[in-house]
Amino acid sequence: MNKFMRAAIAEAEAGVKKGHGGPFGAVIVRKGKIIARGHNEVVLHNDPTNHAEIVAIRKAAAKLKRFDLSDCVIYTTCEPCPMCLGAIHWAKMRKMYIGATRKDAAKIGFDDQFIYDVILGKAKKKQVKIFKTDRTGCLKVFKLFYEKKDRVMY
């Protein structure tokens, strides 16, 4: 077994035994060493965003004191949901190792596929109704940012 995936699995297992949330773990590796570990803590912290990958990314970024993790690799025990896949992209990572698939996750009741289907336009029923309002006011803040000389992009 891949040693980094073994560490991610150990995280997932510890999380399940402690009742912290779903059976998912992740580690982030830089220069051949694990710099952050995370497991799902949705239940522990009452935080719907506390998926293993998000937890690990936040820890790694805090450790490196930068939001750019392009020199890091993530190992996750399950194919990421759209939230985590988005986070991995925002963290600018280039490589990801996955264990189980989103279909495997759906079989034990974690329906990431539903959210993918919303994005893909395939969802039979949409959970979230979307309304539009006040675009002009929002664009004013975009302009304020865009004209700022010291703006930092990420």
Next chain:
Amino acid sequence: MNKFMRAAIAEAEAGVKKGHGGPFGAVIVRKGKIIARGHNEVVLHNDPTNHAEIVAIRKAAAKLKRFDLSDCVIYTTCEPCPMCLGAIHWAKMRKMYIGATRKDAAKIGFDDQFIYDVILGKAKKKQVKIFKTDRTGCLKVFKLFYEKKDRVMY
């Protein structure tokens, strides 16, 4: 102007002026009252996951002491990226008000569309290479969870 979107815009503006991150704000409303406010803090906290919606969702969930925000509505100054759209779904929210669009965001350099394209299978170049490993080991933890009598689903 919608009063809740006005509050989200005020958050976004404050974030830009303080240099905390991108020009995005969000508020979460329950029973006609704002229970959480957030703006982008990616730069402030060196956290690539600290988008306005994620910040607001985490605050609202902490305040209500539950990961289920199905009785809440989110107002966000910009159409959410896949990460935030995923978070809104995991938080089980049913209504979302948006101001600017993802195309507006792309124009000032925030390319959510790129991540949408990856999910939609339209991306010309993929940022993240995906490798598969040790699915069997990962599935063992799924089984451990699934057989747990006191497991909590979210």
